[in-house]
Amino acid sequence: MKAGRLHAFGEAISVDEVPIPSEIGARNVLVRVKACGICHTDLSMINGALPPPRLPAILGHEPAGIIEAVGKEVKELKAGDRVFVNSVISCGHCRYCVAAQWNLCINPSNLGFDWGGGWAAYMEAPAFNCCLLPEEISFEEGAIMTDAVATTFHAMKRGEVKIGDSVAIFGIGGLGINAIQMAKAFGAAKVIAVDRKEAKRELALAVGADEAVDMDAPDVVKQVKRLSGGEGVDVAFEFVGIDSAIEKTIESVRRSGKAVIVGVYTGTFKVSAHPLIVKEIDIRGLWTVCQQDFPYVAELVRSGKIDLSRSITHRIPLDEVNRGLEILEQKIGNPLRIVIIP
Ligand SMILES: [Zn+2]
């Protein structure tokens, strides 16, 4: 089969001929991959910032496809089932796994990292990680549901968004675009989208944001406050991953409000202590997706509550995976989500 492999850090992905995984584990399945997303995490693996432990490595951690074969102990899935697959393989034994906080597992492995990934015709995955994908949903949408949609579901839970809330979404990219609709699905009465690009702000309004604000405007925080009744929003989400955006996100919440930081960022940011204290503001981190959210994500998309028709901007054959990575890295043509078709 064809597989997109990383041979050396900083080098292009090589599409190689490799054997189809054989001798599937007893609790695993073989998935015929129909679509697999690409995202910034892949760029970090390729440039060595997040190095896979063994090279060459087949990347791709956002797969959807059809079950081809199942291990001898797998009863809950069968050949022919359509699935989208969570790439985080939790140990099942640590205190976080026991508490169903699978994303916080202290000893995880990952598809497309230390397991073969979805930039390939076939991949082996634990049955536990596979969630049924309804017929009405395309494999391409299934692929982005694994990360770009499921993460926003988890984010709404972290932010405890509830009926009537006002919500601000900082950063209308591959995740922020879905977060707008997800906030509405969770009951938000007003969603304010914040992005520096006019095209992204227009898109935000088209998918259901009530207001859109320029992130580069010097009074962006003031505008968000004015649009949410003067004091700030109930919950603000940050999907950018830069200090200035994080700081504005925190400044935009009202008393007792919550700021949820989703964009991956390794630097530091400044918070004024006094407003944090007197307003009892919560600042919360968020790490990836939770397995138990997948069936809910599937139903939200199947029912049309979350419309992904505008979330995928590029579909790229596996042979051209490097072109997809270039589009992502150079932001050529305002990409939202890019999907590889093996
Ligand atoms: Zn990803």
Ligand SMILES: [Zn+2]
């Ligand atoms: Zn664990």
